[in-house]
Amino acid sequence: MNALKEKLVAQAHAEGFELARICRPSDVPQVPDRLAEFLAEGHHGQMGWLAERSHWRGDPAALWPEARSVIMLGEIYTPQHDPLEVLRYPDKGAISVYAQNKDYHDLVKKRLKRLARWLIAQTSDETSVKVFVDTAPVPEKPLGEAAGLGWQGKHTNLVSRDMGSWFFIGSIFTTLEFETDPAEKDHCGSCRACLDICPTDAFPAPYQLDARRCISYLTIEHDGPVDVELRSLMGNRIYGCDDCLAVCPWNKFAQEAREVRYHARPDLVAPPLAELAQLDDAAFREKFSGSPIKRIGRDRFLRNVLYAIGNSGQASLMDAARQHVGAPDATVADAACWAVERLQDAAKGME
Numbered sequence: 001m002n003a004l005k006e007k008l009v010a011q012a013h014a015e016g017f018e019l020a021r022i023c024r025p026s027d028v029p030q031v032p033d034r035l036a037e038f039l040a041e042g043h044h045g046q047m048g049w050l051a052e053r054s055h056w057r058g059d060p061a062a063l064w065p066e067a068r069s070v071i072m073l074g075e076i077y078t079p080q081h082d083p084l085e086v087l088r089y090p091d092k093g094a095i096s097v098y099a100q101n102k103d104y105h106d107l108v109k110k111r112l113k114r115l116a117r118w119l120i121a122q123t124s125d126e127t128s129v130k131v132f133v134d135t136a137p138v139p140e141k142p143l144g145e146a147a148g149l150g151w152q153g154k155h156t157n158l159v160s161r162d163m164g165s166w167f168f169i170g171s172i173f174t175t176l177e178f179e180t181d182p183a184e185k186d187h188c189g190s191c192r193a194c195l196d197i198c199p200t201d202a203f204p205a206p207y208q209l210d211a212r213r214c215i216s217y218l219t220i221e222h223d224g225p226v227d228v229e230l231r232s233l234m235g236n237r238i239y240g241c242d243d244c245l246a247v248c249p250w251n252k253f254a255q256e257a258r259e260v261r262y263h264a265r266p267d268l269v270a271p272p273l274a275e276l277a278q279l280d281d282a283a284f285r286e287k288f289s290g291s292p293i294k295r296i297g298r299d300r301f302l303r304n305v306l307y308a309i310g311n312s313g314q315a316s317l318m319d320a321a322r323q324h325v326g327a328p329d330a331t332v333a334d335a336a337c338w339a340v341e342r343l344q345d346a347a348k349g350m351e
């Protein structure tokens with residue numbers, strides 16, 4: 001099986017994965033306790049599916065009892081620009097790096113399926129596989145740590161000595177039994193850069209995340225109005241947040257993404273808020289076709305844009321906010337009213 005494993009790793013690299021490591025489904029004994037604490041504290045917010053399927057997330061072996069090995073794969077999406085630069089321009093929208101081009105779910109899953117088909121062809125039709133990429137109750141980050149892809153940093157994301165913070169994770173569960181790789185150790189040390197930069201103080205403690213305060217959660221998963229106390233802290237971030245990832249010192253070892261469809265579209269690096277506020281539903285769908293942004297829908301995206309406009313302090317954006325005060329969607333209308341009020345207050349403060 002060692003010879004097959006060597007071929008598997010080589011084939012994974014050929015498919016575009018920078019790292020390929022293997023663990024057992026049962027190699028994450030700490031997950032049930034961590035997950036139970038996370039849910040008990042209510043840190044999952046509106047993500048009810050985390051609680052509903054916690055028995056699978058807490059025990060990967062329960063997801064598919066026949067599985068004997070989990071092949072964990074990492075694919076780089078390192079940005080070619082400084083993702084924090086856009087935060088200096090309040091009239092522009094900040095979009096998370098991973099969403100500045102094609103949806104990684106589709107790209108990674110296609111690679112996983114090709115690799116899985118290759119594995120079956122190398123063994124027999126009796127070999128069974130299942131592929132996952134962030135859309136099933138699989139604790140991918142703990143499995144990635146157990147397999148040696150990296151370790152869960154203080155921001156709870158996976159960090160790699162070879163890839164820094166900028167990589168996607170995919171997994172292939174299989175009935176084949178491979179030799180496992182050693183788990184990765186924590187290399188965060190005394191660093192707390194990711195904790196200190198968080199705009200909303202979303203980390204109650206190192207290695208703990210309160211999603212209800214996380215801008216990625218608020219702009220993508222949260223339905224309805226965002227708490228007023230958090231809106232002003234969101235700045236011009238309109239889809240996701242890269243702050244805690246971008247400041248990780250391990251990024252100095254990150255490599256450039258080989259997949260050009262992960263390279264940022266020029267129009268999504270720092271899009272003008274005024275232009276985004278003009279998008280109707282059809283224009284929104286056209287602009288974000290093939291992008292993960294399309295998943296949240298135009299109204300939730302517009303809500304985020306209006307919060308950013310309200311935080312901009314730019315009087316020139318007043319009309320962009322006012323046009324949505326009477327919007328049919330109550331959350332959009334509320335965001336527009338808040339933005340107008342914020343801009344009016346900013347204008348008064350400059351008199």
